[in-house]
Amino acid sequence: MDKIHKVTVGCPLCGSSNTMVVLKDLIDVEDRIEGCYTVGQCGECGLHYLSTRPDVVSLPLCYRRDYHAQAMGRRGGLRGFLYQQRFAYRARRLERYGHGMPESVLEIGCGDGAFLRYLAKRWRSVKRLVGVDPGLGTSVTDVDGVRLSGGHFEAMAFMDQFSLILLYDVLEHVYEPLSVIRKAATLLAPGGRLIIQVPNWDSWWRKVFPRHWEGLQVPRHMSFFTPGSLQRLIEMADLKCYGILPVYDPGELSVSLCNWSVDHWRLKSRPRELPGFAGLALLAAPLVAIQVFGCGNAGEMELVAGNNEKKQ
């Protein structure tokens, strides 16, 4: 098996190497990728990040072929139903932010493109739906009205701008989040919206399950944002933040609980493959509803950004 090479890095937001160790000897409970990892906090800007991480060459070794984001569209049964509910909830939020249907949509890190295909059916008037993801290999395919391109967004060239750009559960995975957002900003049409969803380091469940929190996912997650650090990132890319909203996701509690169970009882199954996983998400739903809608705390947050008006 190929070996993962690790490097120690400075803060991906401000570049400072003044780092305090927050969690060390972290293992990958979910996908059992080799190695122990360290989360540090930047002494300058306060961002939490993976300070000991795989080097760029080793990064593909951190994703199993059956990584869950690549199989969303193939899920059936109760899991498939839960994915459809998540897509409908996302689409309703986008309809509220965008004051109507966008003309064109780019999803960066689209996985297997399941959400874009859902949007193609729901938003019949959209002219262009484009998805990019390194997990799609090097292919370009047109599926159900959606163009899917394999490759790294940072290395891709685009001919046109987009009125809606989506980054769902992507920014925490990338080596240099600021350069991704700066490039996305150049592709945002005047008056367009950039939507970023990431795990929220301030979530209650991160404090309850410090080493088994769903949002941790070392070594695939490399930056851990709070609402404050996410807004700072947007402003460093010269974009305007229109708001940061809590996102309802009962999966956070159930995955964290399954991670803890698998690690504590040394179970052979992967946490998301435990027989009771989907049922647990349903049981967690009312408790997470109180957390999100009653108290405004959530495991995932969504930031809405646009171009600075002075530049339009």
Ligand SMILES: [Zn+2]
């Ligand atoms: Zn920093």
